Structure formats: structure tokens, C-alpha cells
Amino acid sequence: MLSNQLVVELKRAITKKNLFFWISIIVLLPTVRFYMVKEGYQFYEPIEVFHETVSGIIPLLFPVIAIIIYLPSFLQEQRNKFITYTRTRVPLHIYITSKGLVNALLTGIVTFLLIFLPFLFIVYFEQKLGIIHYSPSNEHMRIPAVTFSQFLSHGALTYGLIYSSWVAVNGIVYSTIAFMLLLNVSNPFIALSIPFLFYHILNFVTGLFHVAIFSPLSTIFPFNIEQQPLWTVLVPFSFLLIVLAIVFVFSIRNENEWMI
Amino acid sequence: MSIVISLKNVSKSYKGLTLFQNVNLDIEKGSICGIVGPNGSGKSVLFKMICGFVFPDEGSIVVDGVEIGKSKRFPDNIGIIIDRPGYIANKTGFQNLKELAMIRGKISDEKIAETMEKVGLQPQAKQKVKHYSLGMKQKLAIAQAIMEDQQILILDEPFNALDAESVNNIRHLLLSFKSEGRTILLTSHNQEDIDILCDRVFRINKYQLEPVALVKNESSTTHHLKPNSF
Numbered sequence: 001m002l003s004n005q006l007v008v009e010l011k012r013a014i015t016k017k018n019l020f021f022w023i024s025i026i027v028l029l030p031t032v033r034f035y036m037v038k039e040g041y042q043f044y045e046p047i048e049v050f051h052e053t054v055s056g057i058i059p060l061l062f063p064v065i066a067i068i069i070y071l072p073s074f075l076q077e078q079r080n081k082f083i084t085y086t087r088t089r090v091p092l093h094i095y096i097t098s099k100g101l102v103n104a105l106l107t108g109i110v111t112f113l114l115i116f117l118p119f120l121f122i123v124y125f126e127q128k129l130g131i132i133h134y135s136p137s138n139e140h141m142r143i144p145a146v147t148f149s150q151f152l153s154h155g156a157l158t159y160g161l162i163y164s165s166w167v168a169v170n171g172i173v174y175s176t177i178a179f180m181l182l183l184n185v186s187n188p189f190i191a192l193s194i195p196f197l198f199y200h201i202l203n204f205v206t207g208l209f210h211v212a213i214f215s216p217l218s219t220i221f222p223f224n225i226e227q228q229p230l231w232t233v234l235v236p237f238s239f240l241l242i243v244l245a246i247v248f249v250f251s252i253r254n255e256n257e258w259m260i
Numbered sequence: 261m262s263i264v265i266s267l268k269n270v271s272k273s274y275k276g277l278t279l280f281q282n283v284n285l286d287i288e289k290g291s292i293c294g295i296v297g298p299n300g301s302g303k304s305v306l307f308k309m310i311c312g313f314v315f316p317d318e319g320s321i322v323v324d325g326v327e328i329g330k331s332k333r334f335p336d337n338i339g340i341i342i343d344r345p346g347y348i349a350n351k352t353g354f355q356n357l358k359e360l361a362m363i364r365g366k367i368s369d370e371k372i373a374e375t376m377e378k379v380g381l382q383p384q385a386k387q388k389v390k391h392y393s394l395g396m397k398q399k400l401a402i403a404q405a406i407m408e409d410q411q412i413l414i415l416d417e418p419f420n421a422l423d424a425e426s427v428n429n430i431r432h433l434l435l436s437f438k439s440e441g442r443t444i445l446l447t448s449h450n451q452e453d454i455d456i457l458c459d460r461v462f463r464i465n466k467y468q469l470e471p472v473a474l475v476k477n478e479s480s481t482t483h484h485l486k487p488n489s490f
Contacts, residue, residue, distance in 0.1 A: 008362045073348075081346035082356075085404055087313060088338050089363040256314075 005090055005098040013070065013102055022110050025065060030118040033057050044137040047156070050122045051146060051223040054115055059221035063196040066171040067178045069110045070103045074179065075188050083260040092260070096183070103179050104172045111171030116164035123156050147222035147233060166233070170220045173240050174199070180247045183258045198243070202236065216240075264289045264412060264443045265310060270319035274305050281467040282319070287460075290441040292434065294454045296472065297464030303447045306464070307342055307414050310445070311335070323412065339410030341418055345401035349390035353400050354383045360404050367408055375407040378433060380426050394421035402430060406437070413437065415446040419453055428486050431456055435485075456485055 030053050037052040058065070077083050086095050126132060137143070148166065151159040174195045181191035199216050206215035218225050219233040251258075265287040272280045279302035287293045295303050308314045309321055312334035321328045323335035347356050357372045373383035379399040389397065398421045405413055413434075419427050434444055434457055448454055454461055455474070462469040 004365075005363065008365075011362065012359055076348050076350060080349050081344060082348050083346070084313075084342060085340070085346040085360060085401075086363060088311060088334055088340055088410075089360065091333050 001090070002094050002098060005094050006101060009098045009102040010105075013073065013106060018073075022069065022106075025069070025110060026113045026117060029057055029061075029065075029114065030054065034118065034122075038132055042135050043132055044135055044141065045143055046123045046127060046132075046134075047149070047152070047159075048143060049126070049132055050119050053118050053122060055221060055223045058114065059217055062171070062220065063174045063178075063199045065114070066107050066111060066175040067192055067195065069107045069175065071175060071178055071182065071192065074099055074103065075182060075192075078182060078260060079188070081260075093255075096258075100176065100179055104176055107175040108168045108172045112164045112168035115167045116160060119160040119164065123160065145227040146225075147219070147228045147230065149227060150230060167220060170216075170237065170240070173237075173244055177240075177244050177247055180244075180251045183251055183260070184247075184254055186259055188259075202239075206236075262289045263287065264324055265445065266322040267310075268320045268322070270309065270316040270321060272302070272305060272309060272314075272316050274302070274314070278467055279305050280316075280464075280469075283467070283469050285462065285469055287443060287445060289443050290438060291459045292438050292444040292446065292457050294458035294461040295445065295447045295464065295469070296449075296454060296461060297447075301464040303464060304343055304416055307340070307416055307445070307447075310414055311338060311340055311342070313342070335412065337408075337410050338412045338414060339405030339408070340414045340416075341398075341401045341405050342414070342416050345397040347389045347392075347397060347400060350388055352386060352388055353381050353392070353396070353403075354385075356389055356400060357404055357407060361407065364408060372403075372407055375403045378406075379403045380429055395423060395426060398422055399426065402433075406433075411442050413442060413444045413446075415444065417447055417449065419448055419450060427453075431485055 033056050034049075034053045036056070037049070041052060043049050043052075083092075083095065086092075122132075127134075148163045149159065151162050177198075178192055178195045181194055182188055185191035185194075203212075203215045203217045206212050206218075212218050213225060213228050213232050214235045216236050219236050222228065222233070263286045265285070267283055267285040270280055270283045270285075272278075295306065297303055305314065309316055310323060310328070312328040315329045324337070326335065328335060348359065351359070353376060354369075354372060357376065358369065361367050361372055376383040379402045381396065381399050381403065389400065392400065398418070402415075402418055405415065415434075418430060418434075422430065431453070434446075438444060444457075446453075446457070458474065461472040461474055463472050464470075
């Protein structure tokens with residue numbers, strides 16, 4: 001029954017309008033940033049261009065991006081009691097589980113492509129087009145390494161795949177927390193704002209206590225600090241998972257009071 | 261006639277308020293049963309229990325031979341209107357029904373369009389539901405409740421916000437469903453709806469369902485039920 005409902009939900013979600021919206025996110029945000037950084041920066045390697053391209057707008061808006069991929073359509077259903085009328089057709093827990101899984105899947109795909117497509121373009125195609133002027137490097141010059149560039153020793157593609165997956169996993173966790181908050185918090189605006197506030201308040205607090213290496217910003221988009229051991233990224237992520245687990249357990253126990 | 265909905269010693273409190281105590285009710289197949297009572301008396305909760313949305317504190321509810329809450333969370337083949345119409349505001353009426361129909365995958369687009377026409381909506385209309393009048397939203401709710409040929413209809417105030425012509429049309433529709441053998445349980449604040457449609461009526465009073473004697477004669481029914489204009 002769940003697999004059938006997953007197929008139904010995917011069919012419902014993959015509309016021309018949504019595809020256009022998702023492609024716009026994937027293409028527009030990196031493109032705008034790419035054109036902002038193509039002049040006025042001195043680059044030696046394509047990977048630096050990639051780091052700059054996925055800095056700025058995307059990290060600033062990251063929780064919002066994760067939330068707007070699928071949850072507005074769920075909010076539409078929730079707000080106008082549509083879900084009540086699905087309940088004679090499919091058990092509620094199956095319906096909500098399928099919604100949660102489709103939210104995670106689509107958020108994961110879009111946030112993955114949001115990072116991976118610019119990576120492919122910049123590292124493999126841009127040099128043929130010659131849009132960026134690369135300064136010649138010399139043996140004395142050291143390109144600063146960032147967290148995750150440890151994987152570059154396994155090849156650029158490996159790095160691109162692992163880093164994009166990391167961003168996607170974080171996107172999934174943020175949007176899943178927002179999804180479950182929507183079920184439990186009566187004001188949807190507050191429910192959708194909490195992940196965004198959580199992300200930025202944690203950035204602020206870690207900065208205040210001089211542990212910015214553990215901030216969500218510097219662990220999901222680690223281009224503003226020098227390379228850190230990989231375990232550091234797991235610190236805020238573990239905290240995020242604990243929050244997710246708490247919200248999940250609360251949601252299960254609070255099923256009778258869900259905002260549906 | 262066989263019993264389609266059966267409540268045995270059902271008690272229910274909701275948010276600290278006692279609504280039902282040891283209620284018994286049997287509804288026969290192919291009948292229309294009305295439930296009346298003041299606001300807040302528990303009509304919606306009663307309907308939600310029959311649909312399996314909430315469970316009784318005590319007693320049992322059997323729908324179509326299956327006890328709700330034991331092996332089944334909700335009855336098969338049931339159409340509902342509860343509380344108010346539900347919809348996705350930025351989609352058309354047809355798209356709304358299509359998205360509900362996709363869940364079971366039992367009916368075609370033609371069947372959806374046919375049902376919309378039956379209740380007085382235009383299936384081809386590009387108008388989004390957020391621009392519908394209250395009456396149109398109510399018709400959409402009726403359409404989703406009947407489009408899959410549901411054999412049991414639980415309709416909470418199905419005539420809300422409908423104009424006189426649409427009320428007449430929906431009354432005809434419900435009576436035709438009854439003659440097909442479908443079972444209907446409904447509430448209405450309009451005594452005329454109850455008089456025209458219902459075979460039996462129960463009033464919620466002091467946590468019980470009390471039978472109400474129907475004043476029904478052929479002439480008054482035919483007087484109020486005009487020929488169907490749809």
C-alpha cells in the first residue's frame with residue numbers, strides 16, 4: 001500500500017509547474033552567483049570557482065531552499081482540510097509517511113543537483129567555454145584547502161558526488177524537520193520558520209563562542225574557513241539528527257492532535 | 261434488510277466532554293438515516309467514529325460486517341463529508357477530484373467529469389477552487405463523496421450553502437442512490453431535508469440517540485421535491 005501511495009504522490013508532485021520551479025532553483029541560483037564571481041576574483045583552479053559559486057546565496061537561503069521544494073504543496077492540502085478526504089481512501093499513516101518520503105526524496109534530488117550540476121559545469125565544461133580567466137599557478141602558490149577537499153585525492157568526481165550528497169542529506173533533514181513541525185504546530189508560518197531560525201541562530205551562537213568550525217554554515221558550506229577534520233561536520237549534524245529524532249517521536253505520540 | 265452500520269454500547273468523550281454513553285444504532289442497507297441535534301452535540305464525532313477517524317472509548321462499531329479499529333482502520337467503500345469541504349485551493353475542481361481518485365485508481369477521468377456534472381459543476385472549467393463560491397465547494401465535496409460509487413455515504417450537512425435548485429438536485433441524487441441500495445447517513449439543520457429524504461431520524465439527546473417520529477406524507481414530500489432540472 002505504501003509503495004502504491006508513493007507512486008501516486010510522485011505523480012501528483014511531478015507536474016510541469018513544479019518541474020519548472022525546481023529547475024529554476026537548480027539553474028538560477030548558481031548561475032546568478034557564477035556571474036557575480038566571474039569578474040573581480042583571481043582563480044587558479046576550477047574547484048575554486050565551484051567553491052565561490054556555491055557560496056553566498058545558497059548557504060544564506062539553504063533551509064528556505066530545502067523547505068520550498070515540496071512543503072508548500074503539503075501546506076495547501078493541510079490548510080484546506082484536503083487530507084481529511086484522503087482518509088477514506090488510504091490510511092492516514094500511509095498517506096503521511098508517503099508525503100514525508102516524497103518530501104525527502106525530492107528535496108534530496110533538488111539540493112543534490114543544485115550543487116552537483118554547477119560542479120560538473122565548472123570542473124568539466126566551463127574551461128572549454130573560457131568564461132573564467134584562470135591565472136597561471138606556480139609551484140610556490142598554495143590553493144587553500146577546505147573541508148571535504150580531502151576527497152579530491154580520490155578524483156574530482158568523487159569529491160563532487162560526496163560533497164553534493166552531503167548537502168542533499170542536510171537538506172533532507174531540514175525539510176523533514178519542517179514537515180513534521182507542520183503536522184504539530186498550529187501556525188504553519190512558525191513551523192516553516194523554525195528550521196531557518198535554528199540554522200542561523202546556531203551559526204550565530206557558534207560564532208559567539210568561537211567555535212564556528214561547528215556552525216551549520218561552515219559544516220555544510222565549508223568555504224569560509226580553512227580545512228577541518230571531517231569529524232567536525234558531524235557535530236552539528238548529530239545535533240540536527242537529535243532534533244529530528246525528538247520531533248519524530250513527538251509527532252508519533254501526538255498523532256491525534258495533528259494539524260490535518 | 262441487512263444491517264450495514266451497527267453501533268453497540270458506544271461511549272465517547274471528546275476533549276473532556278461526554279458525548280455518548282452506551283449508544284446503540286443499527287442502520288439498514290438502502291436506507292437514509294438522519295441524525296439531528298444542536299451544535300456541539302456530537303454529530304461530527306459520531307460520523308468520525310463510523311469512518312474510523314476517531315475510536316469509541318467503549319463499545320464497538322461494525323461497518324459492512326467489519327469492526328472498525330480492529331482489523332480495519334476505516335471502512336471500504338465509504339464516501340464522506342465531514343466538518344467542511346476539503347480541497348487544494350490552487351487547483352481546479354477536476355484536478356482536486358483527480359488527485360483523490362488517483363489514490364485508489366478505480367475510476368477514469370470520464371467518470372470524474374460525469375460526477376461533476378451530476379452535482380452541477382463544470383468539469384472543463386479552468387477556475388481554481390480558491391475562486392469557487394461556498395456552494396461550489398460544497399458540490400465538490402459531494403462529488404468526491406460519490407464519484408467512486410461509494411455504497412455508504414456519511415454526509416454532514418450536505419446541503420450547506422447550496423442554492424434551492426442545487427438542493428433539489430442533490431435530494432434527487434440521494435434518493436436515486438437510495439433506490440440503488442446505497443446507505444446514507446446524514447445531518448441537516450433543515451427539517452425539510454430530513455422530512456423528504458430520511459427513512460429514520462435520531463436526535464442526539466443526553467448522550468443517547470433517540471428515535472424521532474417522522475411526519476411524512478406523500479403530498480408534502482412531492483410538493484417540496486421538484487422535478488430534477490440538472
